[in-house]
Amino acid sequence: MATKRTSPRSQSLAPPTAEWTKSFQRQLLGWYRRHKRDLPWRRTSDPYRIWISEIMLQQTQVATVVPYFIRFVAAFPTVRALAEADEHDVLRQWEGLGYYRRARQLHRAARVVVDQFGGQFPRDLDCVRRLPGIGRYTAGAIVSIAFDTPAPILEANTVRVFSRLIAFRESAAASAPEQRLWQLAEAVVPRRHCGAFNSALMELGSLVCTRRAPRCQDCPVSGLCAAFRSGEQDQIPRPRRKPRTEAVNEAAVVVRRGAKLLLRRRTADERWAGLWDFLRFPMVARRGAKLQKELVEKIERHSGLLVESPSHIATFKHGVTRFRITLDCYLAESADSKRKLTAGTWKWVRPEDLERFPLSVTGRKLGRLLVESQ
DNA sequence: AACGCGGGGAC
DNA sequence: GTCCCAGCGTT
Known part of the structure; x- marks a missing residue:
């Protein structure tokens, strides 16, 4: 309809201005430097370890992953060690973490990295994306964090952060809304320090912009947040429809x-x-x-x-x-x-x-x- | 677009 | 109990 373009909702979904983006990046990165947690995979720039952490973190909370990550990289310190291991032993290390397909795909991917890339983890986003078990999010996370290559990410935390920033009232589970959030992620990711920026987005979602009772008083970007401005932070994003058990x-x-x-x-x-x-x-x-x-x-x-x-x-x-x-x-x-x-x-x-x-x-x-x- | 995949954290 | 978690792959 003719009024769609000028409705308040459409306005809030307009691409961010360069000025807004600059301010957002600066505030967020400053906050991250002061508040980031000391996590084992943040003590390394080894792409192999970043990769392991990202696979383990798929649909799995940080606190659950930490001990598994430490044991796993101790057992398989390099991509070659993982590639040469028996699947049996890889699964034994993974036991209790769930979604065991991740471990099998990780193992297969390690063999691809050794066979096709000479044991060097690929730096190219599309090459990374084609490895088993690596989708759009994980590929973006790995190349940005391990190689500081600009790539957007979208996952549970950043869906929440972005949805609130632009007061996005759709359910992010559907495909069109998700596309819109990927566009926003792409628009705001900086060319430099993009790994820190992406980590900062997730850290903000994890520590401040939480699912319930977000700590807007402690948020470095509340001044840029449409949901905070309108007081809707508790209604966004909309809860998911629950599947019947x-x-x-x-x-x-x-x-x-x-x-x-x-x-x-x-x-x-x-x-x-x-x-x-x-x-x-x-x-x-x-x-x-x-x-x-x-x-x-x-x-x-x-x-x-x-x-x-x-x-x-x-x-x-x-x-x-x-x-x-x-x-x-x-x-x-x-x-x-x-x-x-x-x-x-x-x-x-x-x-x-x-x-x-x-x-x-x-x-x-x-x-x-x-x-x-x- | 919907579903299968596993277990646990937080409330 | 509930809802959800640094998602991916298949149908």
Whole structure:
């Protein structure tokens, strides 16, 4: 419609002026120098370490990542060390951090860096962007922070910061609004000190421009913020529509033969791909004889092994994305000593050797239970 | 555009 | 309990 261009909303979405941008950059960088946290990946300019940190930080909070980062780079100090490692060991280092696909892609990418770039992490944004597990955000973050190459970033913190700066009332999840925020990110990223600038944007979002109860009194750019001016900082950005959660019942079964326990390596098309696991499957029956029957049948279907009367050990409740899972854990003895299981996929393991295998959090909990109860 | 992916921090 | 987190890849 004809009035769209001059509506107040459109005005606030106009590209920032050069003057506004200059002032914003100066205030933000000044604040960052005084307030930035001492994080392990800020003590290095090694692109390999910056890269590891950025992958670990995908959808994962800083406090969670710190100990993992320290252990991981100690175990694999260089991209070559990572490329030469077994995926098994990479996943073992990653265990507990979640989104294990990140670790597998990181490992694959390390091999690409060694094979195609001679072990030197590429400096070109498009080359970086093509590596497995690296999208637009991560590529921009790595080249700006590691090489000080100007590149915009947009992630959870900066979506919030930018949305408030321009009083952006759309939900940033949709594609058009997200494009608009990328444009803004591109418009404000400086040519020099862009790594510090991008880090500063995220640090501001993390320490000051927080999701709830933003500390506008402590904000270095509140004078440039449209949401602060109009008092809307608590309404922006709009909360996401919540996906409906679904309750699921599963069973995990530890099959024991003599002193050893059965593990299976989860395949590439499954959740927890590459991790090892006990038998695990969805359950319909909740109790009684039907439950026992369903257990025995599914144990045979999944492993080919015949067992009798699995005994209940524990119940864990855990969440996987939108699923709320009730996991009942069982122990079952297998008398069948002849059955041949595919090597590489199936393994009989002594309880004390479980620690060498990468397991999911619930798998690890169950494993510890067994070792303790011995 | 919507979904799968995992676990935990903060309230 | 809730919501969300330095996202990416697939469909």
